[in-house]
Amino acid sequence: MSKLLDDVVGELAKLPGVGRRTALRLSMHLLRMEREQVGDMAGAMTRFRNEIRYCVRCNNLSDEELCPICANPARDRSTVCVVEQVGDVMSIENSRQYNGLYHVLGGVISPMQGIAPSDLKIDLLLENIARGGIREVILAVSTTVEGETTLFYLLNKLKQFPDLKVTTIARGIGFGDEIEYADELTIAHALHNRREVSR
Amino acid sequence: MSKLLDDVVGELAKLPGVGRRTALRLSMHLLRMEREQVGDMAGAMTRFRNEIRYCVRCNNLSDEELCPICANPARDRSTVCVVEQVGDVMSIENSRQYNGLYHVLGGVISPMQGIAPSDLKIDLLLENIARGGIREVILAVSTTVEGETTLFYLLNKLKQFPDLKVTTIARGIGFGDEIEYADELTIAHALHNRREVSR
Numbered sequence: 042m043s044k045l046l047d048d049v050v051g052e053l054a055k056l057p058g059v060g061r062r063t064a065l066r067l068s069m070h071l072l073r074m075e076r077e078q079v080g081d082m083a084g085a086m087t088r089f090r091n092e093i094r095y096c097v098r099c100n101n102l103s104d105e106e107l108c109p110i111c112a113n114p115a116r117d118r119s120t121v122c123v124v125e126q127v128g129d130v131m132s133i134e135n136s137r138q139y140n141g142l143y144h145v146l147g148g149v150i151s152p153m154q155g156i157a158p159s160d161l162k163i164d165l166l167l168e169n170i171a172r173g174g175i176r177e178v179i180l181a182v183s184t185t186v187e188g189e190t191t192l193f194y195l196l197n198k199l200k201q202f203p204d205l206k207v208t209t210i211a212r213g214i215g216f217g218d219e220i221e222y223a224d225e226l227t228i229a230h231a232l233h234n235r236r237e238v239s240r
Numbered sequence: 241m242s243k244l245l246d247d248v249v250g251e252l253a254k255l256p257g258v259g260r261r262t263a264l265r266l267s268m269h270l271l272r273m274e275r276e277q278v279g280d281m282a283g284a285m286t287r288f289r290n291e292i293r294y295c296v297r298c299n300n301l302s303d304e305e306l307c308p309i310c311a312n313p314a315r316d317r318s319t320v321c322v323v324e325q326v327g328d329v330m331s332i333e334n335s336r337q338y339n340g341l342y343h344v345l346g347g348v349i350s351p352m353q354g355i356a357p358s359d360l361k362i363d364l365l366l367e368n369i370a371r372g373g374i375r376e377v378i379l380a381v382s383t384t385v386e387g388e389t390t391l392f393y394l395l396n397k398l399k400q401f402p403d404l405k406v407t408t409i410a411r412g413i414g415f416g417d418e419i420e421y422a423d424e425l426t427i428a429h430a431l432h433n434r435r436e437v438s439r
Contacts, residue, residue, distance in 0.1 A: 042308065043301045046264060049288040052281040057269050058262075065327050070256050071289050079289040082251040082280035089248035090270050102242045109241065128264050131241060156431040 098169065100145040100162040102127050102179075110134075110143060117141045119176040123166065123195065125149050125183060133181065141179075144169070149187040150194055170202055177206040184212060184227075193221055297368065299344040299361040301326050308344060309333075316340045318375040322365065322394065324348050324382060332380065340378075343368070348386040349393055355386075357393055365394075369401055376405040383426075384413060 046068060053064035071079050095101070097134070098110035099121075110116060110130075120141030124130055132141050146161040170174065180195055182188040192209065199207050212230035214223050223231070245267060250279035270278050294300070298320075303309070308330075309315055319340030322334050323329055323376035331341050345360040367372065379394060380385040391408065398406050411429035420428070 042333070043292065043303050045284075045288045045292045045303050046301050046326070048284040052284040055273075055277070055281065056266055058265075058299070062327075063257075065330070066257075067255055068288060069326065072292065073290070074254075076286075076289050078254070080286055082254065083286045085244075085247040085251040086270060087279055087282045089244045089267060090273070090275050093242065093244050093271070102245050104242050104244050127268065128261075131264070134241070207385060 079094055096145075098165075099143050100147060100165060101130055115140075118174060120179065121166070121169070121175050121177070122179040122181050124181050125188070125191075129181065144178075146182075146191070149182060149185070149191040151187045151190075161191070163198065167198060167201075170175070170199075170205060175196075175205065177208060180207065181210045263426065271390070297364075298342050299346060299364060300329055300342055312379070315341075317373060320368070320376070321375050321378040321380050323380050324387070328380065340376075343380075345390070348381060348384070348390045348413075350386045350389075352386075360390070362397065362403075365398060366400075368396075369404060374404065376407060378409065380406050380409045 048187040049068045049071070050061055050064040053059055053067050054061050056064075059067070074082075092104070094103050094106070096103040096111055097106050098111045099108060101110065105112070117140050121144050122133065122139060122141055123144045123146060124133070125146055125148060127145060130145060133139050133143075144162070144166045146163065146166075148156050148161055149160065150156060152157055166178075170178070178199065180192055182191050182195075196207065199205060211225060211234060213234060214220055214227065214231050220228065242408050248267045248270070249260055249263040250350070252258055252266050253260050255263075273281075291303070293302050294307070295302040295310055296305050297310045298307060300307040300309065304311070320343050321332065321338060322338055322343045322345060323332070324345050324347060326344060328346060332338050332342075343361070343365045345362065345365075347355050347360055349355060349357055349360065365377075369377065377398065379391055380429060381390050381394075395406065397402060410425060410433060413419055413426065413430050419427065
């Protein structure tokens with residue numbers, strides 16, 4: 042077999058969820074792309090890996106010392122939305138419903154995977170709050186066991202700031218979700234947090 | 241959002257079967273890899289795209305003018321196995337049951353996708369046979385409508401070589417396949433090509 046092909050298949054198969062068969066399919070796709078396009082893709086990968094930084098304030102991925110959101114003077118600096126990972130920032134930004142800052146924990150507490158609170162950017166969050174100016178912290182972590190563990194850990198840590206408003210995002214039936222297939226905990230939350238409809 | 245992240249997500253999302261969400265997941269994986277590893281991956285992609293060639297004899301992917309199989313003096317040069325694509329060569333090689341040469345058509349005849357016989361490397365195959373020395377051609381194309389179309393087209397073309405032995409790979413129930421779920425055509429072939437068991 043061609044060494045060039047063997048190399049690219051072997052390299053691409055290192056990506057998560059990509060086996061040798063998929064890697065071969067991706068490699069064949071590279072052949073159908075222009076050389077310049079493949080160069081652009083490879084260049085974006087190495088530049089991303091070599092030059093990306095973490096925002097010193099919120100731990101989001103950033104090209105500069107401060108990420109575009111923290112650097113934006115139009116954002117509401119009194120509200121911080123705490124999320125697990127970078128993708129969550131993108132999802133919330135896409136909703137166009139939030140104008141505050143973020144704080145990226147970089148994961149959730151997971152004894153099973155050996156992720157302790159000290160592995161997350163929790164101290165940075167507490168420092169930012171202690172510095173003053175933040176009035177509300179929105180905890181937007183997943184409703185998984187690990188997420189809930191992280192939530193309770195954070196709630197406990199935030200007790201040291203009695204004037205701080207701490208909220209969690211609403212739990213309920215998602216749009217497009219069928220009640221029939223929702224789990225009991227979600228239904229319990231959705232019922233408990235029911236809202237009166239104005240008529 | 242970080243431009244470096246936006247770039248790499250946009251580039252990876254150009255791969256087949258990779259949406260923006262998967263591209264983000266792959267990008268996050270790049271961050272967990274060593275810089276050198278990401279460089280190796282990107283390098284393998286560009287080298288493959290820029291330096292790969294097609295074997296002048298069999299149209300397989302190759303680093304040189306002749307692919308390693310065609311260049312190997314230990315291979316039986318009197319037998320040629322005709323396959324659709326590069327991945328088929330790898331699958332058959334992995335079976336370790338074949339010691340002849342290959343011929344990669346580069347696809348199958350598909351009027352629906354606008355792939356005509358002239359888009360495939362059929363002329364090269366006929367030239368190789370006309371040059372002499374090939375005694376058997378094994379047609380190993382898929383049992384799809386397009387594969388069968390290609391098979392009949394090739395059989396017709398090969399009529400000009402009356403001394404050539406032309407075979408097709410056996411159709412039947414695959415190992416691990418259940419007869420209950422096999423389609424009628426496969427069962428018909430499997431019955432028709434039944435073999436007596438030596439007792």
